[in-house]
Amino acid sequence: MSSLALINEFLGMPPNNASSHGFQIDHILEFCHWFMGALFVGWSVFFIYVLIRFRKRRQPTADHLGVKSGISTHLEFSVVLIESVLLLGFAIPLWARRVNQFPPGKEALLVHMVAQQFNFNYHLPGPDGQFGRRDVNFVSNSNPLGLDPNDPAGKDDIVTSGELHVPVNRPVIVELSSKDVIHNYFVPSMRIAGDAIPGSLIPIWFTPIKTGTDEVICGQLCGLGHYGMKGTLVVDTQRDYEAWLKERAELAGGAQSTAPSPSPGAPQPQNKPAEPAASPTPGG
Numbered sequence: 389m390s391s392l393a394l395i396n397e398f399l400g401m402p403p404n405n406a407s408s409h410g411f412q413i414d415h416i417l418e419f420c421h422w423f424m425g426a427l428f429v430g431w432s433v434f435f436i437y438v439l440i441r442f443r444k445r446r447q448p449t450a451d452h453l454g455v456k457s458g459i460s461t462h463l464e465f466s467v468v469l470i471e472s473v474l475l476l477g478f479a480i481p482l483w484a485r486r487v488n489q490f491p492p493g494k495e496a497l498l499v500h501m502v503a504q505q506f507n508f509n510y511h512l513p514g515p516d517g518q519f520g521r522r523d524v525n526f527v528s529n530s531n532p533l534g535l536d537p538n539d540p541a542g543k544d545d546i547v548t549s550g551e552l553h554v555p556v557n558r559p560v561i562v563e564l565s566s567k568d569v570i571h572n573y574f575v576p577s578m579r580i581a582g583d584a585i586p587g588s589l590i591p592i593w594f595t596p597i598k599t600g601t602d603e604v605i606c607g608q609l610c611g612l613g614h615y616g617m618k619g620t621l622v623v624d625t626q627r628d629y630e631a632w633l634k635e636r637a638e639l640a641g642g643a644q645s646t647a648p649s650p651s652p653g654a655p656q657p658q659n660k661p662a663e664p665a666a667s668p669t670p671g672g
């Protein structure tokens with residue numbers, strides 16, 4: 389289940405699958421690649437055969453009747469049949485489970501991720517489980533997500549940049565949005581990716597099954613610094629995760645007192661602030 393098929397390894401899939409659903413993605417990729425490989429070889433052989441069999445020297449005039457046997461019809465029908473089974477039997481149900489069957493709100497950890505050129509920012513609700521209001525007018529260098537300093541729900545919120553910690557074996561829902569252009573939140577080892585689009589909230593979810601450090605990369609060409617848009621996802625044991633959370637909460641508590649005043653001229657494009665009510669699974 390955890391070892392990667394030869395063809396996936398050959399095609400550059402990261403071998404370490406660290407999420408509970410990842411093996412399903414690996415299986416379907418493996419099957420598709422073998423099937424496409426077989427089609428490629430089959431059609432190539434047929435193409436070369438036709439070039440030789442119907443060369444000008446042997447076949448000076450065209451045959452206007454063409455092929456009479458039904459083999460090609462049967463072959464093409466089989467290809468369509470296998471592709472339909474792949475699509476309707478595997479790909480669409482797997483996709484539907486990813487986008488429709490979210491884990492219940494209480495069970496899952498909900499995190500907001502707001503991308504920007506060229507970084508991943510995270511907004512965590514803090515001990516009260518409620519996300520504070522975000523507004524583009526509050527965005528500044530020291531307040532990258534524009535947390536409203538007057539909102540009591542945001543007092544204990546945690547904002548981090550670049551690195552996110554999550555506990556192992558607990559579903560994580562990450563709600564994606566962006567401050568500037570379209571980015572993509574891609575965690576190859578979790579076999580998950582989702583676009584981060586200004587003005588939209590797009591939830592993705594996964595359940596980490598291995599502790600360790602995983603790479604997060606931006607999967608959309610988002611500007612000159614795109615190549616360097618990387619982050620870190622650290623999967624901790626429950627104890628380590630709580631220790632990290634406590635440490636971040638203490639840091640956030642210290643930063644609250646220096647919350648900046650609103651700067652209406654902040655050079656930020658429009659970004660719909662994330663309302664906890666708009667989330668599919670309100671935190672807490």
Ligand SMILES: [Cu+2]
Pocket residue numbers: 503504505506570571572606607608609610614617
């Ligand atoms: Cu990006």
